[in-house]
Amino acid sequence: MSRRTAIYLDSNSGAPLSPRAVEALLSFSTDPLIPNPSSIHSHGQRAKRWMANSREQVALSLGSNDPERVLFTSSGTEANQLAIFSELEARITRGEKPHWITTSVEHESVRQMAEWAVERGVKVSFLPVDSKGLVDPAELEAMFKPETALLSLIWVNNETGVIQNLQDLAARARSRGVSLHVDGAQAWGKLPIAVNDLGCHWFCVSGHKIGAPAGIGAVWSARGTRVSPLIRGAQEKGRRGGTENLLGVKTLGAAASALDPIAWATRVEGLRDRLENAICDRIPGTRIQGKGAPRVANTTNLRFDGVVGEGLVLALDLAGYSISAGAACSSGATDPSHVLLAMGASKEEASSAIRVSLADEMPWDVLAGFIDALDAAVSRARLARRLQE
Amino acid sequence: MNLNANKGSKVLVAMSGGVDSSVAAVLLKTQGFEVIGIHLQLWNQGEASLESTGGRCCSLADSNDARRVCDRIEVPFYVINARDLFAEKVVDNFVHEYLSNRTPNPCIQCNRHIKFDYLYRKADELGCEFVATGHYSRIHLDPVSGVASLMKASDPQKDQSYFLFPMDQKTLQRTLMPLGGFTKPVVRRLAQEFGLSVASKDDSQEICFIGEDGYKDFVESRSTPALRPRGTICTEEGETIGEHEGLFRYTIGQRKGLQLAKKGTENFFVIGSDPVTHKLIVGPESGLFKKKLMASDVNWIRPVSPLKGLPCKAKIRSRHDEASCLVTSFENGILQVEFDEPQRAITPGQAVVFYDGEEVLGGAFIDSAVD
Numbered sequence: 043m044s045r046r047t048a049i050y051l052d053s054n055s056g057a058p059l060s061p062r063a064v065e066a067l068l069s070f071s072t073d074p075l076i077p078n079p080s081s082i083h084s085h086g087q088r089a090k091r092w093m094a095n096s097r098e099q100v101a102l103s104l105g106s107n108d109p110e111r112v113l114f115t116s117s118g119t120e121a122n123q124l125a126i127f128s129e130l131e132a133r134i135t136r137g138e139k140p141h142w143i144t145t146s147v148e149h150e151s152v153r154q155m156a157e158w159a160v161e162r163g164v165k166v167s168f169l170p171v172d173s174k175g176l177v178d179p180a181e182l183e184a185m186f187k188p189e190t191a192l193l194s195l196i197w198v199n200n201e202t203g204v205i206q207n208l209q210d211l212a213a214r215a216r217s218r219g220v221s222l223h224v225d226g227a228q229a230w231g232k233l234p235i236a237v238n239d240l241g242c243h244w245f246c247v248s249g250h251k252i253g254a255p256a257g258i259g260a261v262w263s264a265r266g267t268r269v270s271p272l273i274r275g276a277q278e279k280g281r282r283g284g285t286e287n288l289l290g291v292k293t294l295g296a297a298a299s300a301l302d303p304i305a306w307a308t309r310v311e312g313l314r315d316r317l318e319n320a321i322c323d324r325i326p327g328t329r330i331q332g333k334g335a336p337r338v339a340n341t342t343n344l345r346f347d348g349v350v351g352e353g354l355v356l357a358l359d360l361a362g363y364s365i366s367a368g369a370a371c372s373s374g375a376t377d378p379s380h381v382l383l384a385m386g387a388s389k390e391e392a393s394s395a396i397r398v399s400l401a402d403e404m405p406w407d408v409l410a411g412f413i414d415a416l417d418a419a420v421s422r423a424r425l426a427r428r429l430q431e
Numbered sequence: 432m433n434l435n436a437n438k439g440s441k442v443l444v445a446m447s448g449g450v451d452s453s454v455a456a457v458l459l460k461t462q463g464f465e466v467i468g469i470h471l472q473l474w475n476q477g478e479a480s481l482e483s484t485g486g487r488c489c490s491l492a493d494s495n496d497a498r499r500v501c502d503r504i505e506v507p508f509y510v511i512n513a514r515d516l517f518a519e520k521v522v523d524n525f526v527h528e529y530l531s532n533r534t535p536n537p538c539i540q541c542n543r544h545i546k547f548d549y550l551y552r553k554a555d556e557l558g559c560e561f562v563a564t565g566h567y568s569r570i571h572l573d574p575v576s577g578v579a580s581l582m583k584a585s586d587p588q589k590d591q592s593y594f595l596f597p598m599d600q601k602t603l604q605r606t607l608m609p610l611g612g613f614t615k616p617v618v619r620r621l622a623q624e625f626g627l628s629v630a631s632k633d634d635s636q637e638i639c640f641i642g643e644d645g646y647k648d649f650v651e652s653r654s655t656p657a658l659r660p661r662g663t664i665c666t667e668e669g670e671t672i673g674e675h676e677g678l679f680r681y682t683i684g685q686r687k688g689l690q691l692a693k694k695g696t697e698n699f700f701v702i703g704s705d706p707v708t709h710k711l712i713v714g715p716e717s718g719l720f721k722k723k724l725m726a727s728d729v730n731w732i733r734p735v736s737p738l739k740g741l742p743c744k745a746k747i748r749s750r751h752d753e754a755s756c757l758v759t760s761f762e763n764g765i766l767q768v769e770f771d772e773p774q775r776a777i778t779p780g781q782a783v784v785f786y787d788g789e790e791v792l793g794g795a796f797i798d799s800a801v802d
Contacts, residue, residue: 353556356509360467360557376512419556426555430548 048362049408054200054228054341054399055366059297060253066296067289076288080277089288096295103298104226104245104262105236113261113269113278114291118227118248119151120272121261122194124282125223125244126155128263128270129192134162140191145169145177145206146384148196149225153380165189173386174335175204182214192221198228201381201397202332203341205233212241221267227251227259231301232338243267249290254297258290309403311339317398317409318342324413325420331382331395340400343382349423351396352376357419358396363412367396438463442561442607443554445546446470446500446508448493450629451565451610453500454618457625458609459563460504467557468501468508470494471545473517474640496629503627511553513545520544522640522653529650529679530658532704533780536594536749537638543597551602561605568592569611570603571790579603581732581791586614593749596784596794597730650679662709664691667718672696675711678704683800684719684776700776703800720773721802726766726783726795735792737766744786745770747777747797753786766795 050058059067070076077085079093097109106112115121126142133140142159144152146168156166167185169177177195193215198205208224215222223244229235231252237245243264250256263269275283322328327347345351351367355376358365367376378392387395398412442464444456460466472494494510501508521540528535546564554562567584568591579600584590598606610618615634622630641649651659664673672693675681680688685701691713702718704711724747735741737760744753745768755771768783777800784794 350556352511353553356511356553357557359509360507422558423556426552429555430552 048359048364049412050364051398051400051412052364052366053401054203054251054397056250056256057231057253058401059255059293060300062296062300063254063293066293069292070289079286079288089286092288092292092295093286096291096298099295099299100247100260101262103230103235103301104247105234106238106262111262111264113263113281114286114294115259115261115282116257116287117151117259118149118225118246118251119259121246121248121259122149122151122223122225123155124261124269124272125246125263126152126159126192126194127272128268129221129223129244130159130162130164131270132268133191134164139163139165139189141165141167141187141189142192142194143167143169143182143185143190143220144194145171145196147171147175147199147381148194149200149227152194152196152225171384175199175202175332175381175385176335177206177211179207179210179214182211186214186218186220190218190220192223194223194225196225196228198226198232198338199332199381200228201379201395202335202343202385203228203337203399204332205229205336205338207336208240208242216241228338230298231306232303232340234303237262238264249294249297252297252301254294255290258287258294260294306402307339310400313403313406313409314340314342314400316406317400317413318344320410320413321416324417331385331387342398343395344398345382345387345391345395346420346423347394348427349394349420351394353423354396354416354419357422358412358415361415361419363415365396365398439465440561441465441467441557441559442563443467443469443550443557443559444563445550445565446497447565447635448496448629448632449565449635450622450627450632451567451618453497453565453627453629454621454625455563455565455609456500456506457504457627458621459607460506462609464561466501466504466506467559468497468506469550469553470497470508470510471513471517471550472510473513473541473545474522475514496632500627500629503625513549516549517541517545517640525638525646526650526653528780529646530654531780532678532706534682534778535780536782537640538594539597539782542594547598547602547606551605554605561607562602563607563609565610566591566595566608567610567613567615568595568608570606570608572604577604578733582611582789583786583791584610585612589615592791593746593782593784593794596732596782596791598732599730600732603732647680651677660709662711664689664711664713666699667702667712667714672713678706678709678711681711683778689713716775719776721777721800722773723767723769723801724777724783724797725799725801726768726797727764729760729764729766729793729795731793732791736760738762741785741792743792746784746786747774748781758785765798 077089079089097112101109101112130140142164159166169181171177195206197208212222222242224242226245227248230247245262247260249258269281271281273283277283277286318330329345331343355365355367378389382392382395442459444466446452446468456466456468498508521537524540525535525537550562567589569582571580571582583592659677659679661676663671664675665671673691681701683701699713700716700719702712702714737758741758745756746753754774757769759767779797779799781797782794783797785792
């Protein structure tokens with residue numbers, strides 16, 4: 043497509059490649075051999091060292107000094123599903139009817155597993171969230187049953203950036219002997235993580251959210267957990283079959299080694315806040331979802347009274363800015379956001395939100411230009427609505 | 432071609448992924464328009480399906496076909512979700528019409544509510560002056576008055592003007608239908624010349640949201656049995672000669688599937704029904720011919736005043752040879768159409784569309800046939 047390069051404001055969908063990941067990729071241009079880590083020869087051994095090195099880099103970025111707790115997957119989706127499957131499958135096979143608590147604002151990869159679980163006799167409860175997008179610990183307490191086996195939580199919500207109070211919720215799960223699975227895809231690189239202190243059993247992450255390419259993810263699992271493989275094979279100590287994605291693993295490790303969440307948040311948060319304030323000042327009827335809750339530094343979820351988000355995404359794309367709305371389905375059409383519905387939005391409101399997510403610092407001029415385009419698009423959409431009514 | 436349309440005007444092109452709308456988009460691009468391709472997702476044919484739905488639309492394959500065309504001519508392309516609106520305005524209406532003993536035309540409802548309503552709002556949102564479709568029909572703008580007329584396509588085989596009668600001046604004046612002057616073989620050849628992968632794709636057939644099981648199963652799956660009571664099959668004289676499993680299963684003029692046991696009824700047709708007693712009325716073919724019909728929900732494309740009677744020609748279904756008639760409008764908006772010759776199988780729910788030569792004058796939905 044020969045259109046001019048657009049400004050990318052959709053980092054939560056996929057972050058730009060980190061310079062270290064690019065470096066790792068370029069290393070293959072001088073030595074194009076990607077050996078099989080299972081091979082005995084020296085090339086294979088080199089591949090094994092790369093694997094070990096990346097495993098260590100990923101573990102360190104999660105605040106763990108035990109690389110063996112890290113297992114590579116194809117994606118955050120596989121990581122989440124592997125954690126849930128591992129916790130529930132053995133119990134189902136034993137004929138138990140375990141209880142699984144998750145939230146109403148999870149990523150699709152977890153929501154899909156709810157369907158799977160219900161079909162297999164698992165009781166699934168969905169924790170509601172308040173209008174800010176937060177889980178109420180009292181609601182969690184009320185949901186526990188003797189047979190509750192697992193709590194699955196999205197730590198940082200991908201659409202709103204809202205951060206759940208993980209420490210508190212984890213402590214409550216631990217006191218009941220309930221395993222905790224954390225979807226940490228949007229937390230990785232955005233929050234400092236000390237995975238051993240979180241009190242979780244599974245922590246799942248995804249490559250393309252931190253500047254590695256899509257196609258690689260990882261699960262950290264606590265000591266004492268048992269992985270039931272989704273894909274059988276000798277690789278990853280029998281926990282995940284299939285020849286290792288060495289290119290993905292190497293770039294994932296490189297990207298992970300570059301993460302510095304505190305410095306990043308310091309750079310980005312002021313910019314995001316300034317953006318939000320400027321939009322609120324400029325465009326009447328602007329609402330910011332999750333504003334009252336703790337949020338990661340780069341994400342803003344905006345809604346404009348009487349305007350459909352999907353149309354805004356299109357109009358802004360034509361103006362040269364890439365943002366997103368709701369949850370994109372495979373064809374590219376947009377459905378109302380289940381996250382905003384759970385936060386109490388009406389169907390129309392849940393269809394009207396857009397998400398802007400910043401990758402890193404950028405000149406204010408760029409965002410000022412974005413605000414102009416947004417203002418024009420919102421005005422046009424409101425006029426179009428009035429013309430029709 | 433719309434005279435208001437200048438080179439460089441922004442035009443939103445509704446793209447189904449079929450050959451017609453693809454060629455429409457390419458033609459407009461080559462004529463210098465700034466084209467934006469839009470595929471409306473109207474119905475879930477199963478998201479996972481990668482197969483083209485073979486004449487039905489809204490599969491992932493269809494939106495990908497449209498996307499490829501836009502990539503090829505280097506214009507933006509987007510998929511827009513209109514599923515809720517389509518379900519309400521087209522699908523629910525379709526089921527409701529059948530349950531009201533009418534035979535609906537969902538394509539007209541879709542044109543009216545989705546294509547020439549929702550799409551114009553999208554065009555406004557995106558700053559597009561025009562909306563274009565791949566319909567075979569022409570729009571003529573009077574250079575002096577600016578009044579728009581809807582005309583038949585040059586190719587009578589493909590003419591789709593019947594389905595477009597609900598369009599009003601406002602929409603017509605900003606609509607482009609670049610295929611109106613072409614025949615289908617020419618459009619296919621153009622698609623080939625442009626190197627479009629959809630050049631040999633099958634034409635869409637039947638109703639896009641109805642699967643192979645047919646409309647009867649569809650209506651049944653979307654209604655409670657109480658809404659589709661069984662009843663008896665009677666002759667016009669009132670003699671009961673059979674039973675039926677719901678009036679929605681029959682349409683005026685139908686002969687097949689009546690399963691009448693009585694001798695001498697082999698050539699009987701459905702000629703009507705009684706909505707109160709749920710009786711299906713059958714009889715010999717002669718009973719199908721009626722001279723008059725009443726219609727409502729009228730749209731005139733240009734201001735006309737048929738209060739004193741307007742002689743013109745009318746079509747009572749899409750595949751009907753237009754027939755001479757006199758249209759009289761009553762103050763309450765109801766139309767009476769009296770044909771010179773009795774017409775076969777005037778069917779409530781279908782549209783009656785009026786023509787003056789090549790021009791579409793307007794139309795309405797048929798409520799009843801009168802002797």
